[in-house]
Amino acid sequence: MTLLRRVKASEARQQLSGLLNEVFDKKTRVIIERSGIPVAAFVSPSDLAHLERIEAERQERFRILAQMREPFTGVPSEEIEREVARAIEEVRRENRAARDADTPT
Numbered sequence: 001m002t003l004l005r006r007v008k009a010s011e012a013r014q015q016l017s018g019l020l021n022e023v024f025d026k027k028t029r030v031i032i033e034r035s036g037i038p039v040a041a042f043v044s045p046s047d048l049a050h051l052e053r054i055e056a057e058r059q060e061r062f063r064i065l066a067q068m069r070e071p072f073t074g075v076p077s078e079e080i081e082r083e084v085a086r087a088i089e090e091v092r093r094e095n096r097a098a099r100d101a102d103t104p105t
Contacts (some may be wrong), residue, residue, distance in 0.1 A: 002047075006031045009039065 005019075005028050012019060012032045022028035023042045030042040043051070072080060 002026060003028045004031065005029070006033055006038075008032075009034045 005022075007015070007019065007030055009032050012030070019028070019030050019042060023030060023044050026044045026046065029044075029047065031038050032040040032042070
């Protein structure tokens with residue numbers, strides 16, 4: 001389990017070597033604060049790689065969403081909402097019908 005440690009910037013300067021060792025050993029993530037406000041963080045290279053993977057996945061999802069929106073450019077949001085509600089109701093009806101067909105009488 002990785003600990004989260006908050007350190008004042010002045011303390012971080014004095015304890016830099018020790019903090020870096022804690023982070024390197026993957027025991028601690030360090031938040032550096034100035035006047036109680038987080039301004040930086042020390043994380044291990046594996047944590048950073050994980051954050052970069054998450055950000056890349058997030059960017060890809062936004063790209064896909066933008067691509068999905070393209071065909072609906074200029075379509076009023078009210079119309080889209082009506083069509084979505086209609087499609088959801090249709091799927092629910094189909095699911096109920098399938099469930100009723102599978103239920104023994």
